[in-house]
Amino acid sequence: MSDPRARIGNTGTGFSYEEPLVFELSRPGRIGYSLPAYDVPPVDAVQMLPDGSVRDDIEGMPEVSEVDVVRHFTRMSTWNASVDLGLYPLGSCTMKYNPKINERAARLGGFADAHPLQPASEQQGFLELCHRLENELAEICGMDRVTLQPAAGAQGELAGIMMIRAYHEHRGELRSKILVPDSAHGTNPASAALNGYEVVAIPSDEDGILHPEAIEAVMSEDVAGLMITNPSTLGLFEEHVVRICEIVHAKGGLVYGDGANLNALLGIARPGDLGIDVMHINLHKTFSTPHGGGGPGSGPVGVKNVLAPYLPTPVVRELAGAEGAGFVLDYDLPQSIGRLHANFGNAGMFVRAHAYIRSLGPDGLKRCAEMAVLNANYLLARLRTAYHVPFDRAVMHECVLTDRSLQDTGVTTLDVAKRLIDYGYHPPTIYFPLIVHGAIMIEPTESESLDGLDRFADAMLAIAQEAREDADTVRTAPHHTRRSRLDETRAARKPILRWQPAARD
Ligand SMILES: Cc1ncc(COP(=O)(O)O)c(C=O)c1O
Structure with missing residues (x-):
């Protein structure tokens, strides 16, 4: 193999055209760490492992110095586009620059170093933050309750439609269809289909938005609900949303709001006031975690009271009266759709979102x-x-x-x-x-x-x-x-x- 350093060019400045693999940077005997001398007798760990669990086909790990590793990864990090480098106009993803103070809050040791399996008594600060964030999101969206559990917008949709299904089933109604506008994000029909619903595509009109007549034409007592994105994925305000929700409600259906584009409504309009019964919010768009690049996601779901019995468990509950003070994880929701994933999800995002909301306040959010x-x-x-x-x-x-x-x-x-x-x-x-x-x-x-x-x-x-x-x-x-x-x-x-x-x- 030719010396990869020949390809590096000006490694001193980092302006190289090609970057070798860290394996290619390897030089025998070079190390990037130093460990203290043993203070216990050495043991042959290989001897202690079960037969067959030791591989001998690995040629060796890279032998590199600390400076090699730091420069290698720093050089590669400069190849990425990021919201810290410049405008990142990725439509639908809300890749906005977010204040660094929110990152700082998420890194506070009490949050970042907590273990999700610590008992609730040791997580009171974090549970209080979750409780506050739920209330803030409920207020912003005009919803009665919020769960922070879903780990993405898509999982929020899945949870929301599961709750709609549970609601109808509980009333003894076996509805089979969900209406989805043709401009919807692909996760909308996917969430409906995963819940066993037939997806009925609703055409948007020549002006790009949904018109009540299109809903009226297909709305029946066999329709469990409608999924509507407002503003739509075309960036347009669905100005007939109130009338559309009335049409769906009149036949006993519920309306799911895809809140991925909430950034446009903050402090101006609340989906709950427009007739939405259940919606998800993408914290990784609107609330201070950039979307994309495989980064963490969080898709809290807000519901009106009518769907509250079906929320995923556990819910964070504030103790009151004789129970004393503090917060607990409450599993006692007999009609719940169940747990959506282990632990709390991407908990650092809750901290960022809370810091973002509190630092901007109602006027600041509206200004956004x-x-x-x-x-x-x-x-x-x-x-x-x-x-x-x-x-x-x-x-x-x-x-x-x-x-x-x-x-x-x-x-x-x-x-x-x-x-x-x-x-x-x-x-x-x-x-x-x-x-x-x-x-x-x-x-x-x-x-x-x-x-x-x-x-x-x-x-x-x-x-x-x-x-x-x-x-x-x-x-x-x-x-x-x-x-x-x-x-x-x-x-x-x-x-x-x-x-x-x-x-x-
Ligand atoms: C309108 C809309 N709905 C739903 C989603 C799904 O969100 P997630 O990527 O978090 O699953 C997106 C994602 O970009 C979206 O733009």
């Missing part, structure tokens, strides 16, 4: 939503001259464009996304929502300044111009990354999701 909406509309206004806008109206926290106006250049949405990397931006979400052909979905979030928005808009406009003057440069981008373009064309042309209501032009 206002700025998120303003920023998305500003970008839309600047980009509409160069990119086609499928639903031409004011948007909420994100805007959807398409590549239609670039069609004659041969440049596609995928090419624009790749070229943005050369301009230093993580690409927006592309080819989603599925009902928009060639969608480019941009969510700037409230964290961006006017300068930052303008720089991004300038990059998008420059790419549209390049498409006309030098299409090849765009079609073969990125050019300034460690890896050039991978062949993603098949995936881009044919989304693998089967939840594919007809795309519109």
